[in-house]
Amino acid sequence: MRLSPAVRLSEYFMPTLRETPSEAEIVSHRLMLRAGMIRQESAGIYSWLPMGYRVLRKIEQVVRDEMDRIGCHEVLMPTIQSAELWRKSGRYDDYGKEMLRITDRHDRDMLFGPTNEEMITDIFAEHAKSYKDVPRMLYHIQWKFRDEVRPRFGVMRGREFLMKDAYSFDLTPEDGRISYNKQFVAYLRLYARMGLQAIPMAADTGPIGGDMSHEFIILAETGESQVWCNSDLLELDLLNADIDHRDPAQMSDVIGKVTSYYAATDEQHDEAKYQAEVPEDKRLSARGIEVGHIFFFGTKYSEPMNAKLQTKDGESVPVQMGSYGVGVSRLAGAIIEACHDDNGIVWPEAVAPFKVGLINLRVGDAACDAACEDLFAKLQAAGVDVMYDDRDERAGVKFADMDLIGLPWQIVVGPKGVAAGVVELKSRKTGVKEELSPEAALARLAG
Incomplete structure (x- = not known):
């Protein structure tokens, strides 16, 4: 749907504030409230007013463009999920109090989805049975809920948030890595289009699972974690590179180039390695904001949920999977953290309202x-x-x-x-x- 390209401010709902709200701790929260982009409804939950909603839609469109570019196809899954799916994967009891659990009128256990690995695995398993049905990549952009014990920083750490979740399905681990690489490069492009320099850093897989994972971090003074990297990473420009996502060798070369530079969050930082690998004049330590996280977790979900494919030889094997998240609503705040001055927000053109x-x-x-x-x-x-x-x-x-x-x-x-x-x-x-x-x-x- 094409957004209206023009408005008269005398007719527009934009409740700007002259004073800084006392509850706003960081720049993005202050400016989003002052610019009339959002309104807090309860702790960590916000209404998106016209100006803010336009930004959300612009961010969504950039994400859609780059997912579509690599052959990742959009679906839409519900916010409310059956607890039975999560019991199959073993995560229902493990996820913790962040999951909002619900009982419907028929006493069925439900939940407000914090993520969608179980549901997408179930969907794929019902319809894909053969090696001929892979590779496939699917994504959706949907609201999530995680009951954070201390929601803060506005949309940067809210309880309800808008996410792009993509999922890859492959026959072998080698094929799965190819899908992972496609997503990795798509992420480099989509952040660059938004005017951001997002640095990929090897990451812990956390509750999602798996053994290969990267966070995408943008540098900002109010970032939630400390990061260390080679400053040459900030000079890489892959936005206009002629990269064919159908060529695995090209994808591998691009990622090899990017990951050859040292980059680590505080959880992964190795000071000795940093000192040894990064020239003194290239060492950069700064605060960072996570704006995306990608995982390859193999058969973590397909095995317990019986999602199998038949090979050419007739063998039945569990499908290899990965998941790829972008915090769409979080990005609205993160972009402001990286793009502002003393007078207000400075929007990059691609996401400006x-x-x-x-x-x-x-x-x-x-x-x-x-x-x-x-x-x-x-x-x-x-x-x-x-x-x-x-x-x-x-x-x-x-x-x-x-x-x-x-x-x-x-x-x-x-x-x-x-x-x-x-x-x-x-x-x-x-x-x-x-x-x-x-x-x-x-x-x-x-x-």
């Missing part, structure tokens, strides 16, 4: 109104997402709000500029302003 803010400095002035209406219509026609600030407010309020919500570009229309045939175009990221004709500004933004 709108590309440009059109500011009318003299609402009611016939010439200014006409110039803004003309630009508003032309930006819409060019497919540029635009927010038109047509409120009868002081210029200072309009500038402050635009900087706070962080749209990548601002077009300022005032009486002097209209008389001279120019508008002011400002880059939110650099702060650079230039005077251009309306046509030139339109061409710049539509290009």
Whole structure:
């Protein structure tokens, strides 16, 4: 569904706040509340207001693009799952109090899913029986619930959150690694498209299980963990690389290049190895935020759930599986942690709620109104997402709000500029302003 590319701020629901809410501990939480993106309903649970929801949808679309690119196909599984599935895998009693357990009116044990390995394994096992049915990759984007003992930091550590979960199904461990590599490279691309430098780091598999796992970490001062890496990792640019996901050798080469550099979280850090492998001028220690986690766990779920495939030789073997998570709602906060300044958010274009803010400095002035209406219509026609600030407010309020919500570009229309045939175009990221004709500004933004 195409999102509306244009809104008038006088008609838009964007309840911005002048003061910083006392409960907000970190930058992203403060700015999301102040910019009118979210509203807290209870501990760790939020409503997403129009501005925040647009960002969620933009992030979802980037994730979908990169999953679709590698042949991973979208499904949608329910939030409420049967406890019987989890008992088959042995995780129902092991998962802990983070799982929200429910009993329905017929006294059946249910749960609000914190993850979907059991359900997707059951779905696949019912319909895939032969080596001819693999490899396959499926994903969905769905709300999850984990009853965190201490939800905090806004959407960064909430109880209800939006996740992309992907799952791979293969005949052999070697084939499973190929699927894992496809996902690994897709993750590098999707974060780069969002304007982030996400560093893959070998990770503990935790309750998901398996023996191969990577976390994707972005650097931010308010990160939850300390990380160590070779700073050359920050210079790698794989977004525009001509990588064919159908070529296992290419995938392996890319991953080999990335993982050849030292990178570790505090749980995995080896100081002696770090000192030995990383030149002194390349050593980087910083705070990091996890924005994705991928696992290859082989037959951990397929064996207890009897998900088997028949080989060419007629042998029945358990399917090899992996799972691949991206925290979609968490990313909204993580991007702000990495992309902000003293005045507010600085959105990367790919995930910005709108590309440009059109500011009318003299609402009611016939010439200014006409110039803004003309630009508003032309930006819409060019497919540029635009927010038109047509409120009868002081210029200072309009500038402050635009900087706070962080749209990548601002077009300022005032009486002097209209008389001279120019508008002011400002880059939110650099702060650079230039005077251009309306046509030139339109061409710049539509290009």
